């Protein structure tokens with residue numbers, strides 16, 4: 340739910356008068372209140388289950404996602420499905436690949452998404468445990484399951500953990 344705390348803040352800013360509105364308008368977009376959304380990397384204390392939370396997320400173009408390792412006892416990554424990372428491409432063709440590398444407990448990594456479409460990503464040490472996530476930037480075709488031509492190259496546990504496009508488009512972060 341943290342992902343959407345920006346809405347009340349934004350309303351507050353906009354209702355607080357012209358001076359504040361001007362201040363908000365002058366901030367670089369990535370620093371404006373509410374343009375950063377958090378995804379937790381975490382798991383059970385013994386590491387038997389691991390996850391991105393939310394694992395399904397809808398954002399607007401220009402928003403920044405920050406992955407935070409909230410797992411006291413495990414390292415994780417947030418890594419795009421992309422040939423740069425040794426995987427088939429499951430992000431828009433015009434988008435840039437990313438790889439957080441290993442995030443120690445408490446560390447974070449952020450990128451800003453500008454190209455609309457569906458982005459699938461994974462955690463390098465836990466892909467086979469189904470630690471994957473899907474972000475939709477802007478919108479996508481709810482009737483089409485994206486990137487199915489690459490499904491055969493992914494572990495089944497990973498495929499099982501991508502929320503559907505239609506589910507994400509409803510707008511509520513999916514745990």
Ligand SMILES: [Cu+2]
Pocket residue numbers: 389414415416462463464465470
């Ligand atoms: Cu992990």
